[in-house]
Amino acid sequence: MKKRILTGDNTTGRLHLGHYVGSLENRVKLQNDYDTFIILADVHSLAYPKYIGEPDLIADSILQVAMDNLSVGLDPAKVTIFAESTVPEIYELASLLSMLVPYPRILRNPTIKDEIRDKELGDNYSLGFLNFPVMMASDILSVRADLVPVGEDQSPHLELTREIAHKFNSTYGEVFKEPEGMIGRVARLVGLDGGVKMTKSLGNAIFLSDDAGTVRKKVMKMYTDPNRLHPSDPGKVDGNPVFIYHDAFNTDKEEVADLKKRYVTGKVGDVEVKEKLVVALEKLLEPIRQRRSKYENDTDAVRGILIEGAKRTRTEALATLDLVREKMKLPRF
Structure with a gap:
């Protein structure tokens, strides 16, 4: 049994x-x-x-x-x-x-x-x-x-x-x-705002049912390193919500390692890092949306x-x- x-x-x-x-x-x-x-x-x-x-x-x-x-x-x-x-x-x-x-x-x-x-x-x-x-x-x-x-x-x-x-x-x-x-x-x-926890009530969440446009909009507004003012500035990876999400959802670990290396040396901007996160999240979310659509129609x-x-x-x-x-x-x- x-x-x-x-x-x-x-x-x-x-x-x-x-x-x-x-x-x-x-x-x-x-x-x-x-x-x-x-x-x-x-x-x-x-x-x-x-x-x-x-x-x-x-x-x-x-x-x-x-x-x-x-x-x-x-x-x-x-x-x-x-x-x-x-x-x-x-x-x-x-x-x-x-x-x-x-x-x-x-x-x-x-x-x-x-x-x-x-x-x-x-x-x-x-x-x-x-x-x-x-x-x-x-x-x-x-x-x-x-x-x-x-x-x-x-x-x-x-x-x-x-x-x-x-x-x-x-x-x-x-x-x-x-x-x-x-x-x-x-x-x-962590939440999109860097808060200790993603939660519905604080508006810092990406929902499994969010469409691709909404996911992209939310990711591009994510908090990163508040002390980094320019793409050429060395950035902090530890505790950075965008990199926490890369570690959690990006299955291309070589890409994540490369982004981290370039980020801490000021050789990549937040936009590129976020764009690649959008791609990683869509690999997870698109099949979920497709399955959900079947149930929403029945x-x-x-x-x-x-x-x-x-x-x-x-x-x-x-x-x-x-x-x-x-x-x-x-x-x-």
């Missing part, structure tokens, strides 16, 4: 290059070797104050994020894709698992603390926001996953998942595996994939929930 993966995305807008190197490409590589579940976490999306009043955006994003996953090369015959809200067993499981988590443990979660600080939430966050990590644990444990490809910022949530699984097993009896994480080859892709097929995914996931989650209730001596009359 194949080992199992669960991974996924919040449904707060289309996915971008940061998602690709953080998790998506690992999903594609592993889909033949693992029984893979992809969750479209629409309920999780409601945890953020920014989106609680945006039901239309979240609903539309379910379809958009599903197409993003399919367009990078996930095969619906091999993976199970579902919307979180269509599997109510996850909510019941989350409620039961939350009994095992001390409130101060959630407040110590570094991702929760970072989100409160970075989004300037103050004390304007919901109980659902604090419960986000427990809900994520329930997503993962509902299908008893072995492996979870995640972005670096989600690692603390996965660590809590392992703690919950261990505590449940030691308290009530063996049900859950303690899943391992897999971080993408670029743990956290959204009923995408909805069918999600319906079938929900059916299969509910079967698995219900089996897990029955085991949990049995171990906890909770009656089913």
Whole structure:
């Protein structure tokens, strides 16, 4: 029997290059070797104050994020894709698992603390926001996953998942595996503006669905070395967003090495470096656009994939929930 993966995305807008190197490409590589579940976490999306009043955006994003996953090369015959809200067993499981988590443990979660600080939430966050990590644990444990490809910022949530699984097993009896994480080859892709992370909300992202003209426009506006005023000035490569992207996406490593050598000696301008980055990105993005176009022209097929995914996931989650209730001596009359 194949080992199992669960991974996924919040449904707060289309996915971008940061998602690709953080998790998506690992999903594609592993889909033949693992029984893979992809969750479209629409309920999780409601945890953020920014989106609680945006039901239309979240609903539309379910379809958009599903197409993003399919367009990078996930095969619906091999993976199970579902919307979180269509599997109510996850909510019941989350409620039961939350009994095992001390409130101060959630407040110590570094991702929760970072989100409160970075989004300037103050004390304007919901109980659902604090419960986000427990809900994520329930997503993962509902299908008893072995492996979870995640972005670096989600690692603390996965660590809590392992703690919950261990505590449940030691308290009530063996049900859950303690899943391992897999971080993408670029743990956290910087934004186009040089910010610490590419993110939709800051407008510093290249989306997988961006057309060629938009990609080019965004790349040509990218931050480089702020101290370099002329092409003949020696430039800095380390920490330079354009070269970070070359390292991540340009498969011609000889070209990258040549650009770096000329850049630090003032023998190449930012324009040429960016032009070559556009070419490298288009090699990745054009096939993705072509696959996405097929699904955009047949959204009923995408909805069918999600319906079938929900059916299969509910079967698995219900089996897990029955085991949990049995171990906890909770009656089913």
